[in-house]
Amino acid sequence: MNLFDDIRAAVLTALEAMQTAGELPADLDFANVAVEPPRDAAHGDMATNAAMVLAKPAKMKPRDIADALAVHLVSDARIESAEVAGPGFLNMRLAVTLWQDVFAAVLEQGAAFGRSDMGQGKKVNVEYVSANPTGPLHVGHTRGAVFGDALASLLDYAGYDVTREYYINDGGAQVDVLARSVYLRYLEAHGQEVAFEDGTYPGDYLIPVGVELKNKVGAAFLDKGEQFWLAEVREFATEKMMDLVRADLASLGIKMDKFYSEKSLYGTGRIEAAIEALKSKGLIYEGVLEPPKGKKPEDWEPREQTLFRSTEHGDDVDRPVMKSDGAWTYFAPDIAYHYDKVSRGYDMLIDVFGADHGGYVKRMKAAVSALSDGRVPLDIKLIQLVKLFKNGEPFKMSKRAGTFVTLRDVVDQVGPGATRFHMLTRKNDAPLDFDFDKVLEQSKDNPVFYVQYANARVNSVLRKARDAGFDLNATPDLSQLDHEAEIAVAKKLAEWPRMVALAARTNEPHRISFYLYDLASEFHALYNRGNDLPELRFLQDDSEATSISKIALARCVQVVICAGLGILGVEPVEEMR
Template identity: 55%
Template structure:
């Protein structure tokens, strides 16, 4: 139980007492009552809107209810002061001992500090990356990969059971193009001069070893063979090779999925047909004709009867076809079946998509709502592209990849931790610049460095204390030696569990990065006071008790940094190199 949930329980008990006393009627809905830090720290340590929320349904005045509730809260031994502000907001100031106890809790709980049961074991399927298996990972995939992986870790930390899933799009026309591209490299491996890669095929050199492997396995038997004899075989082999490459690229980022779901296998198993039958039985799929395209109608356009999903019944602007006129499944039809399959195994679904898929959000959310009778929570997080720069100038494309910068090249240049942290320094739906020079810069303006530097500074304190002969006993020191300024840092550190819960509820892992930066800034500010005032330094050779208390505080901050970085998939460093 966090400090905030503990005081929420205290508040519930106080409201119960007022109900028993007849001050409040029974049965009031308290779901919108909150306990949180006040917007202005000068107002206190905690604030609640209870009186504002409950006064109207209770038929009373908010200010009067706030005064009655304040009288109950003043009875708590952890509360030093309760004030009523404005029309009925209640602010609480806690005792210094309450914050000292919370500081001890941080280091007692260690890696578990901030972990929550808020998820109540709810199962969540997080699908992310899901790039077409047509080449190595590029930086267009990187941000979604990091956001998805960090979100999965955040949800686990907040008490959910998480499945990390990758959807392999191996059933569309792009994998036939991939197979033809591999066939060209196969012929090249057997000595044929292929010249320039024809337009429409994948040009990257990454297919050269695939062609060599195919040549070693099959010799020249498919060089002049008609396409129908080798296309399916080459498609299977090449997709497998590409997925092996993709797994290796993701591993460089520390990303490993629990499940790889194949679109081809989904269709072969008849899942789209099963989803269609289910929806037809509910009257949600019907045979109809789409309206003509808006604007100038193409000469070859003809009205064709197609199976349509009633997505307009769920907020979409038009009903959507699930099959093409040739009988093949549309992307939407295949996606509908895939999400139906996922929903059968999870309580909640989250998709991490590129912003270019924004137009399909409404229809797939409508489909999931229809297939699950609205019982499955489904979120789509859109991730904006990343613009790569070097010293402010756009980065040139990679010849090996064909037309993009590979994820592997970026990770090898600046490191996994820099890439992962940087990808979480802005909201996923906000544009981002990734400048190779700035992300490795040793300055306050670089969040990666600033947070890591705070942890490294704290690690250095232990080494310096030992070198100076400052004896620090194990256990909890005399924390009464911490003054008001130092307890302010404790208060900020104690917000970590609440940050985890609110970030998980909002599905926004970037909130962890923002919090860690602010925590690091608060620590650095306290450290820097000692530059001008030696008595404010963390280590005092002539006062081991103060040194022990301040080092205990610093170690608690380091513990929270480690816990937060762990959620982000970033390692905490003990020394800056």
């Protein structure tokens, strides 16, 4: 059930009736006609922009269209009133029975309420985290990991066939640096004193890796040049770091469907095949780029390079894929990796990148557009930085990591559920302050507590009802739920299917956390009003039937809260302590 879709259908029927009556031209496109909650709830239950978007193509005044549309709409028994506001917005008030029907729909559909087939089983690849395998995940990775995982769950909930993927950046020089750092720990494990030079990784997390390497190869690598050990240690260290990454992700409840190695692209012909695919489309050429902005002419050395004509697919400038010395640029394996994803038959690709990858967006979108002939859209979500605070002060670095706060530092402080929820309390491209004290604070100002408290309150109501001997399997008389505070809860529940569709369409899972907070607010408001108005209390001593109806409302709230928390990857709390 999606009540907003139902009322939009009523609006479209009324517009068609206006066309039949000659009140509107026949050749109008209704695609942009929307029905949504009004900005101010005092103005009505739903609002439509129909008159505003049709005025220009109809060559009519918006208010004239709105006035005529209002007359048609009120003939629908579901719509009690339709009032024109401002230049032509139309606010509608619905019959109370429609809101009571929302409760019935939630009870009947249960966990399926809000799920949809919007995605129609289309295959979506969501690539996220994809950190260099050189150490534990840090707090920046945490936000990207939570965002990507929640987005994947959201798309699955909306009917897409989703693959969660991690791209292992194990093809670059940083993996050699990791190997050298592990070798130092290996020497240390043999009792030698070592010094970590600039560029190596000094974190304590490599101490056990050095010990494991010693246990595996003994003294075989002692006093040997790196040509004898670098390749083997690199593979060993990468495997151990990926074990660490998997464990870090598991602490947040994240499990990837696929890990894809960048190294597998080299020496296998995959990069060459991707570049050849672009070349066959006339998009690869030899040329010289203009000097970068801000470069003085004397600082610029023009060199002929192999270039991708990315400007033909929306980029600002063409991009090099091969250097003048014949080596691939960093962009080339990324092209090959996305070519592989396109070749696997995905209908949509989503990349979750750190904020420092902003300059990479246009070139990557151009590459996917070119490789798929525009068939496969690529959406790139940039994750802004997280600032950590504790006791009002910036949170200090992790000794274990050496240079940064780790994912485990955060999860160990507040738990996986609170971490995940709070990471989704801001849009992905907005900076996020993560204050450990506030995340654990038991107040309305803490969204994760406020939502979990609503679920715990429902459980408390159900326990008390069972203790009172009420038959919770009895069919509720939902017509008894007619107080404005109860209807306010129904109105918020009715938004759930619409919110899921909107969040999935925009790839914005933070909308779910916002919605859950609003739903919890309506429920808490109703619960608290029972202190002053006994008739609003969930358990009515003098009427089991009335109690069953009010308990049904609480159960509806719990169904949706649990569904929303499930999308966010947060375990519902049964009881607050």
